Amino acid sequence: MNRIINDPDLLVEHMLQGVLVAHPELTQAKDNQRVVYNANLAQDGRVGIVTGGGSGHEPAFLGYVGPGLVDAVAVGEIFSSPTAKSFFDAFCIAERGAGIACLYGNYAGDNMNVKLAMKMAASKGLVVRTVVANDDVASAPPEDIAKRRGVAGEIFMWKIGGAAAAQGYDLDGVIRVAQKAVDQCRSIGVGLSPCTIPAVGKPNFQIPNGQMELGIGHHGEPGIEVVTTESAARMAERMLDYILADRDFTVDDSVVVLVSGLGATPVMELYIYYAEVERLLKERGLRVHRCYVGNYFTSLEMMGVTLSVLGLDAELASLIDQPCRSIGMTQTE
Amino acid sequence: MNRIINDPDLLVEHMLQGVLVAHPELTQAKDNQRVVYNANLAQDGRVGIVTGGGSGHEPAFLGYVGPGLVDAVAVGEIFSSPTAKSFFDAFCIAERGAGIACLYGNYAGDNMNVKLAMKMAASKGLVVRTVVANDDVASAPPEDIAKRRGVAGEIFMWKIGGAAAAQGYDLDGVIRVAQKAVDQCRSIGVGLSPCTIPAVGKPNFQIPNGQMELGIGHHGEPGIEVVTTESAARMAERMLDYILADRDFTVDDSVVVLVSGLGATPVMELYIYYAEVERLLKERGLRVHRCYVGNYFTSLEMMGVTLSVLGLDAELASLIDQPCRSIGMTQTE
Amino acid sequence: MNQSFSGTDGASIISDLVEVIVANREYLSEVDGAIGDGDHGINMAKGFARCGKNLEGRELSLAEALDELTLSLMEGIGGSMGPLYGSLFIGMADQVRGCQEIDAEIFARMLRGGLTSLQDISDAGVGDKCLMDALIPAVEAFEQAHSRDTEFTEALREMKLAAARGRDSTRDLVARIGRASRLGERSLGVLDAGAVSCCLILTRLADSAEARLHS
């Protein structure tokens, strides 16, 4: 391991220092350094959007705080859920009289901490509702869909939910469209190399060189199969097959595609991969309304890529096109 | 090597396919696939901004084509200059009656190809002037400043030159400010792991694990020294020392800082590093007007970081703050 | 003959738990490193040390001290350990609120209360290769000993034995929960980190209680 850090036990503290000096539009909660929020939140009666998750996935999660996206985020240790207190504090900060939509990913730790945070919130009279992203088709079969992990599709949930809140949707409305974004999204990842948590000092899983792990999770959770690394075209086809077998996207008006690198894959390769995805979607009669190609949701320095496809109706199309501004995603006009 | 590609000899072609379908705002020249330009170039008598360079540095170079930045880019093979013909074709496309500013980096191949392209341009009556970025302090001593390589500081040159052209500066003016951006910028990089050109299949230089190479170039050109990897704080200090020893930034109103990952370094670590840079600059009485932290100019999947500092006067400050939109950099308001 | 310990001495009992976890920081991480991500000691010590600081120089009832520990875990760790151990200790605290004296009857209710509260948020059970493999048999052993009218001291000893046996049983289990489940059969042959920390906690709790027993 060879990394740019000071103290492996203080990675998150030091990262936050950098993020906060680099981005004056973000603030740390006064009494909880693990809560970061949009410094320019207007007290305007809109629904507050909160998320949270482990660190090491940057720009997720804190990179999606900003206008048209998330209002406040709870920040966890590397690959580890934020505390219940941090989720709770994020709720309090994001609350502007219209309730809180907590939009997060389906992991044991996050589920438990959000559950506890909601108990705290209830005792303070805060109205909090959740949408739990479970877009990773590789993480459980269709009959166990509620067990599936949330991966890069969470970004769609934030984008759609954030746009709805910005447009003045009420809490029911925000939850409805964020849930729709999750329901109409499917993702799958492939890993080509493991990653190393600096405090641990060595990878805690292995992918043999020349092999790829299909369906790997964002923390190295086991995938479906480990096979010899294939061409980008074959990889794209195999991954898209899983996604399209799991949900019929021909019922939608069009689709949004998100291709995210896992950290160490060159951007050049993400575009090589995207060219194949686009071709395959067209072959199957699906129209791409919009696409995102880049490092949107990473796993430290893992090599690999995730593919997410979101089916659109008129409402989601209009929301996905709204402007937003944040470290991870800026959309104009 | 374990990568997401189809054919190691056709990486650039396949990447361009992906870029072009993903970004309809970019177009490929009809008769030269290795020229990519802003599809919405108005015929408005502004100075045309052209750059070009080898591939593998994404989002550089083609990711900086867009309003407020570069108009047309010549695309080379991996780590290899574009052809003279591509530079020439980019000139022709970007020409809108006010001449061409070709803003590129100081590498033997690029120098030769631009020189030949300018001969072709002269024979067609095109007015082309150049600014050659040489911001890498590690690549030659001050007395040989003209031998220095261009690295991430090129982005400042494009941003400043592009903003000036958008504001209607004439060719003299654009060249003047772009040259000022180069003259007032210093950069240095550190490498923590080598990278592999897929067609070659193995790294063509080595950095021992646990060591870092200070002053390494964007293609693995030799640095100043190879030392045991230090803390982010010490790394930042060492790198900043080289930069500040080379030019007196206290004469400027303020500085802009760009911290770019080389490809595989997690964004988390770039922020950890930036926190140290910011602290050190403040300690030395320098004020940061604006900063950029991310993967702005990479070297395939190399681990490491480059630090660039630009000294601002009122003119440069106003130009750096102008809006722009591109794959690599979007700035609003 | 009916042994008990004072319910007002909470700070020092919980300080004992802090001590044992902080002292085993490296060991717990080492155990976690074999089939997990090697941070269990780091995570646990972080939360427990935080509690240790909060307890310093304070006189607290057992319920209050357990509340402090819960808060420290829930505010300090996050991940899964914060809510899991947090739920365990809050569930315990709820059973001893207002108790001046803790006898075996109350101690049994405290243990069961902790387990029930934990089961509110975790579906895991014996055989999953997790902290439940130490906790559940230990709670049951104490309850059974107590229902047989065994002395408090003896029931504590049986609880400790069951916790240690449960911990050791994880060596021959395939992980069905958490990170280690990635490894399938390869998770065989080593202890589960959570079971080790849980056994440390229960053992020290028993020793602390025993040292304070009076008739």
Add this chain to the structure above:
Amino acid sequence: MNQSFSGTDGASIISDLVEVIVANREYLSEVDGAIGDGDHGINMAKGFARCGKNLEGRELSLAEALDELTLSLMEGIGGSMGPLYGSLFIGMADQVRGCQEIDAEIFARMLRGGLTSLQDISDAGVGDKCLMDALIPAVEAFEQAHSRDTEFTEALREMKLAAARGRDSTRDLVARIGRASRLGERSLGVLDAGAVSCCLILTRLADSAEARLHS
């Protein structure tokens, strides 16, 4: 006695150069791989193969065929090799424009013209461990032989010998230019890829010319 070859047979002469470079694609990359980035064969073959396609079925003068090669290199390779070899061949072409017959005198001017044009864009010289180590001695050897009134055939043989000696000399040189200069002393002991390709080109050019000589 005054040997010469026809200046109208350019396409077939340049096709010979294409053939030798394409045939040595792997070898050149292998040589570059030792101390460079292993792509010299790929780069060269790309440009030369492109020229081969453009020449197919065409009748061109030597000047026209050299122009085609230049264009293919400049449009097809980029990097440093495009402009360097491109400059070499355009410089050669300029010296044989309109020549119906190429005798040793014209051939010498052609070689020198190529070198001069190349030196317009490269400061490298003998000893830098690059293609100049083969090219410069070869050009000089031909000129000297010719100035001694040696026969064209014999002058070509001396040129080939000098090119090969120059190529071999790079084995004992430390690279001062290009990627290999990264390695310093470690660049010793292996040939320079550009010197190898340059020697291949000059040798084949000499053989092609010789095969066509008539008095």
